[in-house]
Amino acid sequence: MRLRVRMAAFVVILAALTGGCQTGNGEDETPPDGVSPFTGEEAEAGPVLAVKIDNVERARPHTGLEDADLVYVEPVESGLTRLLVVFSGSLPETAGPVRSARESDLELLRQFGRPALAYSGAQSALQPLIDEAPLYAVPPDRASAAYERSGDRPAPHNLYLRPDALLLAAPEASEAADIGLRFGDAPDGGTETSEYTVTYQAASYDFGWSGEDGRWLVSMDGTEAVTTGGERLSAATVVVQQVQIRPSAFQDRSGNITPYTQTIGSGEALVLRDGQAHEARWSRSAADGGTTFTTADGDPLPFATGPVWFLFTDS
Numbered sequence: 001m002r003l004r005v006r007m008a009a010f011v012v013i014l015a016a017l018t019g020g021c022q023t024g025n026g027e028d029e030t031p032p033d034g035v036s037p038f039t040g041e042e043a044e045a046g047p048v049l050a051v052k053i054d055n056v057e058r059a060r061p062h063t064g065l066e067d068a069d070l071v072y073v074e075p076v077e078s079g080l081t082r083l084l085v086v087f088s089g090s091l092p093e094t095a096g097p098v099r100s101a102r103e104s105d106l107e108l109l110r111q112f113g114r115p116a117l118a119y120s121g122a123q124s125a126l127q128p129l130i131d132e133a134p135l136y137a138v139p140p141d142r143a144s145a146a147y148e149r150s151g152d153r154p155a156p157h158n159l160y161l162r163p164d165a166l167l168l169a170a171p172e173a174s175e176a177a178d179i180g181l182r183f184g185d186a187p188d189g190g191t192e193t194s195e196y197t198v199t200y201q202a203a204s205y206d207f208g209w210s211g212e213d214g215r216w217l218v219s220m221d222g223t224e225a226v227t228t229g230g231e232r233l234s235a236a237t238v239v240v241q242q243v244q245i246r247p248s249a250f251q252d253r254s255g256n257i258t259p260y261t262q263t264i265g266s267g268e269a270l271v272l273r274d275g276q277a278h279e280a281r282w283s284r285s286a287a288d289g290g291t292t293f294t295t296a297d298g299d300p301l302p303f304a305t306g307p308v309w310f311l312f313t314d315s
């Protein structure tokens with residue numbers, strides 16, 4: 001289990017000492033050294049590892065997601081979703097089940113520099129685009145020692161990753177750096193919210209606020225999301241981000257068109273933190289740039305310290 005330390009007080013003190021840090025007052029300043037730019041928590045800088053995770057019912061419970069810094073929920077074929085999970089500050093011993101990459105992953109991952117990407121494979125027409133992308137693509141045929149099949153569930157929902165072993169195949173993967181997120185005290189103007197549901201054509205996510213845990217507890221398709229280690233999945237901040245989702249040039253084996261999630265641009269979002277919902281705007285002007293979130297007045301909208309879940313929905 002990952003030990004997560006709330007760093008709001010630490011950040012304020014360090015800001016006073018250095019004069020150039022996030023202070024929790026909404027100022028648009030880069031998180032200081034020693035604080036994760038992904039969660040706002042105390043963390044040593046480490047390489048960025050993105051893992052494509054299966055998310056149909058047969059793939060659950062998941063393994064290792066309790067150690068994720070960021071979780072992106074992406075629409076895929078047939079109204080289903082998959083997860084693109086980002087680790088940096090802490091790595092689980094095992095993560096999975098791992099599934100195939102999509103074209104949308106390439107645009108989303110550009111903001112992380114040159115991260116490592118773990119995935120089970122991709123359509124033959126997509127693989128050249130993955131190979132040309134600024135990332136370290138490491139499927140099983142490029143690091144067989146980093147993957148293993150489990151006998152507790154049927155293929156293809158049983159491929160698991162050993163993150164430490166995979167990073168040996170990507171020794172120059174970019175370390176965690178600023179991607180536009182800011183952390184600090186909640187802004188004024190939030191609406192009290194204890195539950196929120198995001199529904200896709202064939203999947204749903206429920207987030208219930210737990211004041212005791214200081215987290216949004218995650219449920220998937222109406223069932224509490226618990227890892228194989230028995231830990232309830234949770235998030236400090238949940239972002240429902242309205243983006244353009246359009247058909248891509250790719251399709252699955254059954255002929256279903258793969259949706260393309262465009263994460264460059266701007267639009268509306270809803271940010272859930274501390275039992276409140278905040279209307280927001282998001283903006284990402286370039287593929288190699290991060291995403292900023294602002295209030296209706298245009299001020300930076302700080303997230304709560306801790307893991308962040310992003311759910312992409314059609315605008």
